[in-house]
Amino acid sequence: MKPGMEGRPLRALLVTHGDLGDALRRAAAKILGPQPGLTAISNDGLGLDELTRRVALELSLPGDPLLVFVDLYGGSCHTAAQRALAGLSDETRERQVLGIVTGVNLPMLLTFVTRRAGSSAAEMLDLVLDRGRRGIRS
């Protein structure tokens, strides 16, 4: 766990195209019951600057540490999340944000929700990446 994150529950911020983030949040609630601490931001109707502003606002509000999920690597949601993260003070970034994960899917979000209590930041990043990939098969 990063210093200052010990014992605090983790939150997720989903930054996506269209209604994907909100739909993932609702799908997770269908499977696991209502879940606090999951917030979705859509890029619908937003330019890069405004999207960055909204993500930065979520990241800077005082609260429990956040893991940022975005859908498309290199898309506007990813660019905005990276810009917002870079705009935080070092102290806020260390205290508030675990990192950014791209290619969000339901398996990784379910893993996040079920394992967020008691996982360190590094463990959580490894876990969601692993489960997200293992959910893709043929």
Place this chain on the structure above:
Amino acid sequence: MTPAPRRWLLRIDDRLVHGQVCVGWCDALDITQLILCDDEIAASEFEQDLFRCCPVEEQDLRFLTVAELAEEMQSPPIETTLVVFAGPRPVLDLLAAGAEVTALTLGGLHHRPGAREILDYLFLTEGQEADLRALLGRGVAISCQPLPSSPRQDLGKLLG
């Protein structure tokens, strides 16, 4: 089938290089080179790294200032090239720097405070509208089209 001529395609999009551009436009028009023309981004390694994470990595992405692009546009591109700008002002600067611009596409200029709605993806501040009218006045054909599959609308008619 003869290959399509290599062209400079100019586009304004306030999300700059993103999913719609990389996947939608590049696939549809067989674009193999992307240029992000923005003086600030051309001066920032951090910003360039952000845009290098393109969803489709087959295109060559470069970062040029307006002055550098004006120089390159003195001759036809080696590959069909899409140039993306954050707004109309750098396109005016490009004309002033001696480049020939005959056509321009508007993708998204999204809602911001003080901007007037023209289309659901096109909101113009007074300054942007004045810049676009100046471009129209210089004979640049400006059409609005977010995706290759969406209808193309003539900006001159929309502004009246």
